[in-house]
Amino acid sequence: MTTADHVDLTGWVEQTRQGIVEGRFPARAFNDQAVFDLEQSRLFSRAWCFLAHESEIPSPGDYVTRYIGNNNIIVARGEDGAIHANLNMCRHRGNVMCKSEMGNSSHFRCSFHGWTYKNSGQLIGVPYMKEGYEGRLKRKDWGLVEVRVDTYEGLIFGTNDPTAPSLDDYLGDFRFYLDLYLKHGEQGCEVHGPPDHWLADTDWKICAENFAGDGYHTPVAHQWGFNLGYFPSSGSTHSQGWAASIPGKGHGIGLGHSPNFPAFGGFPAELVEDIKSALSPEQVEVFAKTRTAVGTVFPNLSFLMQPFSLIPGEPGVRFVTMRLYHPVGPGRMEMYSWCLVPRSASQEYKNAAYRAYTLAFGQAGTFEQDDFENWTKVTRSAESTMVRDVDFPYVMGMDSVRDPEFPGPGHVVTPYVNDTNFRNLWRRWGDYLADEV
Amino acid sequence: MVQTTSGIPRETKSDIEEFLYREALAVDERRFRDWLTFLADDIRYEVPVRVTREANAAWELSPTSRIFDDDRDTLEVRVRRLETDFAWAEQPPSRTRHYVTNVLVDTTDVAGEYLVSSNCFIYRSRGDSPTPSLYSLFRKDTIRRTDDGWELARRWAALDQSLINAHNMSIFI
Numbered sequence: 001m002t003t004a005d006h007v008d009l010t011g012w013v014e015q016t017r018q019g020i021v022e023g024r025f026p027a028r029a030f031n032d033q034a035v036f037d038l039e040q041s042r043l044f045s046r047a048w049c050f051l052a053h054e055s056e057i058p059s060p061g062d063y064v065t066r067y068i069g070n071n072n073i074i075v076a077r078g079e080d081g082a083i084h085a086n087l088n089m090c091r092h093r094g095n096v097m098c099k100s101e102m103g104n105s106s107h108f109r110c111s112f113h114g115w116t117y118k119n120s121g122q123l124i125g126v127p128y129m130k131e132g133y134e135g136r137l138k139r140k141d142w143g144l145v146e147v148r149v150d151t152y153e154g155l156i157f158g159t160n161d162p163t164a165p166s167l168d169d170y171l172g173d174f175r176f177y178l179d180l181y182l183k184h185g186e187q188g189c190e191v192h193g194p195p196d197h198w199l200a201d202t203d204w205k206i207c208a209e210n211f212a213g214d215g216y217h218t219p220v221a222h223q224w225g226f227n228l229g230y231f232p233s234s235g236s237t238h239s240q241g242w243a244a245s246i247p248g249k250g251h252g253i254g255l256g257h258s259p260n261f262p263a264f265g266g267f268p269a270e271l272v273e274d275i276k277s278a279l280s281p282e283q284v285e286v287f288a289k290t291r292t293a294v295g296t297v298f299p300n301l302s303f304l305m306q307p308f309s310l311i312p313g314e315p316g317v318r319f320v321t322m323r324l325y326h327p328v329g330p331g332r333m334e335m336y337s338w339c340l341v342p343r344s345a346s347q348e349y350k351n352a353a354y355r356a357y358t359l360a361f362g363q364a365g366t367f368e369q370d371d372f373e374n375w376t377k378v379t380r381s382a383e384s385t386m387v388r389d390v391d392f393p394y395v396m397g398m399d400s401v402r403d404p405e406f407p408g409p410g411h412v413v414t415p416y417v418n419d420t421n422f423r424n425l426w427r428r429w430g431d432y433l434a435d436e437v
Numbered sequence: 438m439v440q441t442t443s444g445i446p447r448e449t450k451s452d453i454e455e456f457l458y459r460e461a462l463a464v465d466e467r468r469f470r471d472w473l474t475f476l477a478d479d480i481r482y483e484v485p486v487r488v489t490r491e492a493n494a495a496w497e498l499s500p501t502s503r504i505f506d507d508d509r510d511t512l513e514v515r516v517r518r519l520e521t522d523f524a525w526a527e528q529p530p531s532r533t534r535h536y537v538t539n540v541l542v543d544t545t546d547v548a549g550e551y552l553v554s555s556n557c558f559i560y561r562s563r564g565d566s567p568t569p570s571l572y573s574l575f576r577k578d579t580i581r582r583t584d585d586g587w588e589l590a591r592r593w594a595a596l597d598q599s600l601i602n603a604h605n606m607s608i609f610i
Contacts, residue, residue: 099489100488100489100490100491100494101488101489101490101599102488102490103490103491103494192501192502193486193499193500193501193502194486194488194499194502195486195502196486196502196504197486197599197600197601198600198601198602198603198604198605199600199601199602199603199604200603200604200605201604202604221525222523223521223523224518224521224523224524227521227523228514228517228518228521310510310511310514311510311511311514312514334600354501354503354506355506355511358503358504358505358506359506359507359511359514362503362504363504363601363603363605363606364484364504364505364605364606364607366514366515366518368605369524369525369526369527369605369606369607370523370524370525370526372526372604372605373525373526373528373604373605373607374525375604376604
């Protein structure tokens with residue numbers, strides 16, 4: 001075993017929580033075995049973790065395999081249309097049931113001794129039941145280990161904590177902002193296809209923070225894009241916009257604004273009407289003034305919506321990417337990255353939005369590439385012994401008061417360039433690590 | 438005239454192989470502007486997303502998801518990006534080596550266009566990292582004879598990994 005369970009982080013966690021309030025966060029958090037282990041046992045075992053989008057399993061029997069922490073989970077659409085999530089492990093001797101990432105099956109049969117389950121997880125077949133078990137095994141006691149699931153606007157989440165609050169309660173007022181990505185018309189959104197999936201020597205928290213609204217990095221990390229004329233904002237106006245966070249929940253979103261940027265710019269006109277009809281007047285007002293919306297659902301699910309053109313200077317299309325940062329070790333993660341498209345849009349628009357996504361934020365995306373280059377370097381720095389006790393500053397917007405005019409919920413401050421969302425994100429992370437949730 | 442088993446003149450096959458090697462060399466020597474001259478104006482450049490599926494599944498390579506989904510204009514954007522001082526993913530640049538093997542050439546319905554399959558192994562080293570990114574791919578290219586020589590009209594390359602062991606894909610395939 002290489003786990004560091006014996007390392008007592010109690011003092012460090014308390015010191016870190018105090019630091020967050022005062023505007024500091026320790027480098028060590030981004031690459032440390034003991035911190036990783038504590039996150040696995042106290043955070044990913046208790047939070048609502050994103051599993052899949054409903055459009056990935058539209059028909060009875062469809063399934064995908066995903067993770068909650070280090071647990072491989074089968075997410076399946078039952079024959080009755082209900083969504084089931086179960087640990088991908090045979091209850092007999094622990095073999096992996098589904099070895100594929102996706103497929104369709106009404107039943108799962110273990111390739112070791114042949115125990116067979118409905119895709120709901122119910123055990124229905126045991127070879128040599130009479131001859132071998134002689135009545136000592138009750139099938140109903142040995143179904144797959146079930147995971148509690150719930151959905152919001154097509155997003156399927158699971159939690160291993162039976163005492164966790166409802167998903168609606170967990171998401172809280174962040175649903176107001178999530179709708180900006182998900183309610184693109186009465187029919188909502190769908191995935192354009194299976195996600196990009198890659199491995200990176202990067203800590204999941206760096207991504208979660210960046211997508212919680214790091215408007216600050218854009219002019220430098222993506223400077224080439226400004227150089228080639230990709231952005232409607234310039235260095236001098238880029239700080240405009242809002243940072244909205246949901247106190248006590250950890251969720252946060254950055255809303256970038258450009259002067260003179262047309263309301264709903266990048267959407268076809270007929271889609272705009274459909275979107276407006278699906279949203280509240282307050283949501284429409286926020287949406288209309290948003291160029292870039294970049295947000296994180298605590299802990300590790302993020303969204304970005306942005307207009308983007310294939311060729312700099314041409315009118316862009318809005319694309320939405322949804323990404324999940326799956327931690328696989330200290331400073332190491334798997335990235336799942338989807339493109340979401342409005343279900344009611346024309347195929348032509350869906351394809352155009354997808355191409356914009358691949359050029360900008362897929363694995364070969366011109367913006368994605370630079371982000372991961374920076375993030376692997378942050379991760380590498382974080383493991384060096386000299387930074388064991390080094391903090392980073394999180395003091396932007398410490399004294400900001402809520403923008404009284406802003407129609408959306410939560411703690412909403414301006415400008416877009418802000419650490420407020422990050423302090424909120426790490427406060428919630430600290431609550432979980434301290435086991436105070 | 439000596440022909441391959443698919444009825445292609447050996448000389449043609451040899452010319453196409455040399456074209457592929459020179460194209461790979463332009464990328465490996467980071468002569469990206471030069472590399473663009475190997476590409477047809479109507480090039481399609483595609484790398485599908487691979488998914489781990491059962492043997493009897495309808496597809497393993499997604500019909501809709503792409504890692505690269507480029508045309509001439511967007512490849513030009515990628516090169517222009519690399520020509521700025523701010524393409525951090527390639528600053529300092531990756532050292533790449535493309536190993537192109539198992540080249541097979543077949544005719545197509547279009548005169549002068551050949552379907553060229555090959556295996557491609559890419560070694561990519563960055564900085565002082567002792568662990569390179571290794572990309573193993575099967576390529577199905579369309580290569581066209583023009584009055585000015587050969588050009589790449591389509592590159593279709595499928596990675597053998599479904600979970601790709603690289604923090605980004607900032608190179609050309």
